[in-house]
Amino acid sequence: VKLGTISDDGVKLYFNGELKIDNWTDHAALFDGFTTVLEEGKEYDIKIEFYENGGDAVLQFGYESLEDTLLAEAVNTAKESDIALLFLGNSEYLESEGFDRTSLELPENQLALLNAVLSVNKNVIVVLNNGGQILMSEWIDKVQGLVEAWFPGQEGGNAVADVLLGNVNPSGKLPHTIAKKLDDYSAYKYYPGSDGKISYADGLFVGYRYFDNNKIEPQFHFGYGLTYTSFKIEDVKVANDDSKIKVSLNITNTGNLEGSEVIQVYVSDKTNKIIRPVKELKKFLKVLVKPGETKNVNLDLSTNDLKYYCIEKSQWTFEPGEYEILVGNSSNEKDLIFSSITVN
The missing domain is CATH 2.60.40.10 (Immunoglobulins)
Structure with a gap:
């Protein structure tokens, strides 16, 4: 299983006396977790320390089973379907204010789901829920379509359904550049800085300006976006x-x-x-x-x-x-x- 916490602010979790989660910092609601094996009938000692330093006080503790029963169910469903719709991306606990993402890739379990479904059904359409760029060079050429839905709010489900069913002809354009790899971004050489400080030395050359100036071919250009017409x-x-x-x-x-x-x-x-x-x-x-x-x-x-x-x-x-x-x-x-x- 994966044991973890969602905290705002600092949290420490000890598992059988061993420090497993150590995020003793001020931050917005953020997930931290670790993987372990739990044996039936056995007791485990868990101790959590927490502090709040302003804003909302959030502390949640829980677990996630890593057994692949849901994955197998998804694969079987995709195998029997003409088209597989996969809703992937981040949540507010992986991407939000008050903390940085640790990766621009999709979470590992989502990549595993995507690859497993692709192995039985080539007609896969991915709908992304996210706030910032997600790297996709490893899988974009394997899927038949990509809908960038961002974090669309409470009516997002209806909006995405209208786009997928053709009730609405989309016309959005990318407000940023999506790179092929992490080190193609201008901030790569400066992030994460040191002692909580980072130098913004990009100057004018941020976003598409940086890609243009350095002749870097991105995955998708700033301003790009398709419709159902031409x-x-x-x-x-x-x-x-x-x-x-x-x-x-x-x-x-x-x-x-x-x-x-x-x-x-x-x-x-x-x-x-x-x-x-x-x-x-x-x-x-x-x-x-x-x-x-x-x-x-x-x-x-x-x-x-x-x-x-x-x-x-x-x-x-x-x-x-x-x-x-x-x-x-x-x-x-x-x-x-x-x-x-x-x-x-």
Whole structure:
């Protein structure tokens, strides 16, 4: 079995006199556990120490059987089904405020479930409940679909069901980059720091900016997201006058369902006057388009969208020269249309 505690704040657990859980720190409600073997008819001495230093006082103690009866039941059900839906991810005890996750992978027991189900049914759709990135390079190519549901709240079940059944055509886009491996993230070399302190030395190069700058191919790009239809962006035109940079384009729904696409406009500074990100998101707009319909979309940028903060001048600064305007539906260069302009 696995014995464990959920505590807020500090907890220590002794099992037969041996310290097994030692988390004597201030933290939000957090699970700590260990695996052991319990023999029928035998008594075990368990002692728990706990303190509370502010906010909610939480202490729970319990156990989880590690016997694979539930796993076998899930596998048998999947084997007899056309499609297997697996709801995986984290809970508030694995991912929340007040503490850091120990891993960006799915929990080991969930990976075991996923692999066991895949061994008997290749038509697996994964629905993730989580707040931050989850690494998935080991299994993403083995599943037929992935729904990123986040922590959707009390109506999340109904919302996910509507998406899976096609009652709603999803149109969400990733607000962050999902890497292929942990050390691809900019914070990897600085985390966890020492003595409770960490240096945020990433500067401007966080998220997709870091991946762009270091030419790292992610699992999924910032701004990426699918719908049940398809779109084509074309006829992109960029013109600038004294006060505005005008971006126009046509977007066509080339699929069979009404749906929404998020048009994203990035700016790339080619003046080479200062080190800046390869590109920066400056505008985005969600557009609802019917099947077969083409809509003309106009977005305006200003010189403020080209500025950077100059430390020496203590002000936002604009550099005249060449800029690239990139238009598409994600931060992936393959999804973007490039246009060059000169701004004086």
